[in-house]
Amino acid sequence: MLIDPFVVIAQIINFLILVALLKRFLYKPITQAMEGRSQRIERQLAAAAIKEKDAEAEKELYRQKQQELEAQKQAWFEQAKQEVKQEKEKLRQQGQAEVNQARSEWYKTFEQDRQKFARQIRDRLSQQVVLTARKALADLANANLEAQIIETFIDRLYNLDRLPKETIPTASIPNTRHVITIRSSFTIPEEQQERLIAAIREQLADNAEVQFETIEDFICGIELRDCDYKITWNIEHYLKELEGSIAKVLAENNNQAA
Amino acid sequence: MNLTPDQTIYWQRGIITINATLVFTWLIMVLLVLASWLVTRKLSASTNISKGQNLLEVLVLGIGNQIKEVSQQEPEPYVPFIGTLFIFIAASNLLSIIPGYQPPTGSLSTTAALAICVFFAVPLYGIKKQGFWGYFKKYYLQPTPFMLPFNIIGRLSNTISLAVRLFGNVMSGTMIVGILLSIAPLFFPIIMQAMGLLTGLIQAYIFAILAMVFITAATKTTDD
Numbered sequence: 001m002l003i004d005p006f007v008v009i010a011q012i013i014n015f016l017i018l019v020a021l022l023k024r025f026l027y028k029p030i031t032q033a034m035e036g037r038s039q040r041i042e043r044q045l046a047a048a049a050i051k052e053k054d055a056e057a058e059k060e061l062y063r064q065k066q067q068e069l070e071a072q073k074q075a076w077f078e079q080a081k082q083e084v085k086q087e088k089e090k091l092r093q094q095g096q097a098e099v100n101q102a103r104s105e106w107y108k109t110f111e112q113d114r115q116k117f118a119r120q121i122r123d124r125l126s127q128q129v130v131l132t133a134r135k136a137l138a139d140l141a142n143a144n145l146e147a148q149i150i151e152t153f154i155d156r157l158y159n160l161d162r163l164p165k166e167t168i169p170t171a172s173i174p175n176t177r178h179v180i181t182i183r184s185s186f187t188i189p190e191e192q193q194e195r196l197i198a199a200i201r202e203q204l205a206d207n208a209e210v211q212f213e214t215i216e217d218f219i220c221g222i223e224l225r226d227c228d229y230k231i232t233w234n235i236e237h238y239l240k241e242l243e244g245s246i247a248k249v250l251a252e253n254n255n256q257a258a
Numbered sequence: 259m260n261l262t263p264d265q266t267i268y269w270q271r272g273i274i275t276i277n278a279t280l281v282f283t284w285l286i287m288v289l290l291v292l293a294s295w296l297v298t299r300k301l302s303a304s305t306n307i308s309k310g311q312n313l314l315e316v317l318v319l320g321i322g323n324q325i326k327e328v329s330q331q332e333p334e335p336y337v338p339f340i341g342t343l344f345i346f347i348a349a350s351n352l353l354s355i356i357p358g359y360q361p362p363t364g365s366l367s368t369t370a371a372l373a374i375c376v377f378f379a380v381p382l383y384g385i386k387k388q389g390f391w392g393y394f395k396k397y398y399l400q401p402t403p404f405m406l407p408f409n410i411i412g413r414l415s416n417t418i419s420l421a422v423r424l425f426g427n428v429m430s431g432t433m434i435v436g437i438l439l440s441i442a443p444l445f446f447p448i449i450m451q452a453m454g455l456l457t458g459l460i461q462a463y464i465f466a467i468l469a470m471v472f473i474t475a476a477t478k479t480t481d482d
Contacts, residue, residue, distance in 0.1 A: 002261075002262060002264070002366040002367075003366050003367050003370055004264050004275065004277075004367045005273075006273050006274060006275055007264055007275065007277065007279055007280060007365065007367035007368070007371075008367045008368075008370050008371045008374070009371075010280055010371075011279070011280070011283060011362070011367060011368045011371030011372070012371045012374060012375060014280070014283050014284070014287060014371075015342070015346065015371060015372060015375055016375070017287070018287050018290065018291075018342055018346060019338050019339060019342045021287070021290075021291045021294075022290065022291070022294060022338065022341070022342050022345065023338040023342075025291055025294040025295045025298055026290075026294040026298060026314065026318070026341075027318060027337055027338050027341060029298035029301050030298060030301070030311075030314050030315055030318045031318065031334075031337075032301075033298075033301040033302065033303055033307075033311070033315070034315060034318075034319070036303030037303045037304070037305065040303055040304070041305070
């Protein structure tokens with residue numbers, strides 16, 4: 001017989017035992033191992049996803065920081081440029097001011113020197129002119145310079161124009177007395193004082209009270225003062241003309257030198 | 259020449275017979291359990307695994323995938339039963355390459371025993387899944403209750419065909435090799451032996467898949 005009942009039953013039992021054994025030693029452990037690995041991979045993937053997220057966040061953070069740094073650098077650069085520009089402008093202005101100040105000081109000193117020099121020239125010239133005139137007058141006409149000045153002045157009084165002659169008597173009189181002052185750089189002798197008084201009373205005011213004053217500031221001359229009116233003969237006038245000419249020559253020389 | 263390993267008797271007392279079928283079955287059982295134990299005693303859940311573990315994982319995963327494809331259900335409840343059917347039959351057939359070995363599946367008693375296991379497993383899984391009445395109504399009273407006898411005959415014939423198909427294939431393979439050894443002992447038996455390996459594996463696959471198909475028919479609800 002092909003089928004042995006005992007063998008069939010035994011094989012059924014064998015097979016069921018084998019199922020149990022393989023379930024215990026094969027399927028269960030293998031399934032568990034695969035599930036464990038699957039869970040582990042899932043955990044690793046989750047961890048990797050978190051790390052990737054963190055890395056992305058870090059990357060974004062560093063990117064922002066880099067942008068901020070770049071912007072800050074640009075701002076600093078712009079600020080530095082502005083500061084340099086301002087400092088340059090400030091220094092330029094400062095330098096310009098210093099140059100201007102030095103120039104003005106130089107001009108001032110130069111002007112002072114020029115004026116001093118002109119004054120010296122004028123003093124020397126006046127002295128020299130006076131001496132020369134005096135000597136010339138003495139040699140040629142045997143005349144005294146001061147006496148000649150007074151004569152010239154008396155002559156001018158007699159030849160006064162009509163307008164000043166009318167103006168003087170009507171000029172405001174500060175007091176009841178009509179005082180006319182004669183100022184000169186030298187002392188006028190008695191005789192000539194009398195002639196001057198006579199000329200004044202004849203030409204200007206017959207009641208005039210004449211006072212004589214000697215002024216050191218006058219280089220060489222004589223002056224009549226009556227309130228707001230004055231008649232002068234002074235060598236200073238000639239000297240000023242001479243000084244003007246010299247100044248003009250000096251300025252021309254300076255311009256040429258510049 | 260013995261037609262089946264049942265005829266090779268080592269020990270007998272009354273109805274208790276220890277023949278080659280049982281001995282080689284035990285041998286296969288020991289081999290399978292030992293190999294499984296050796297591999298699974300040091301399993302690793304990491305990605306770095308041993309070759310043995312890799313092989314067993316591929317095997318178990320492959321069985322699970324096949325069950326899932328056939329049943330369209332989660333394979334976990336069926337893997338031990340169907341997987342053991344496949345592994346046992348495949349091991350029985352593949353070991354026939356060893357001289358002196360007689361495959362237990364060449365015994366009609368063994369294939370009948372396996373078919374009987376399937377015969378009982380089908381209603382067990384079906385009742386477990388959809389209850390006794392649901393299973394009975396769907397499996398035996400369809401399309402009408404008048405078909406009940408035919409359905410019962412159909413289930414029995416399924417079981418018998420399972421047993422006879424496997425027995426016939428394995429037995430014929432052994433027979434052909436035996437016959438060829440007497441006719442052309444030099445070359446052809448080797449080719450047939452190689453063919454036998456392929457046939458044995460295919461038979462194991464067919465047996466397991468058919469068992470799964472029967473179980474699926476019993477467990478598949480209209481919702482599935």
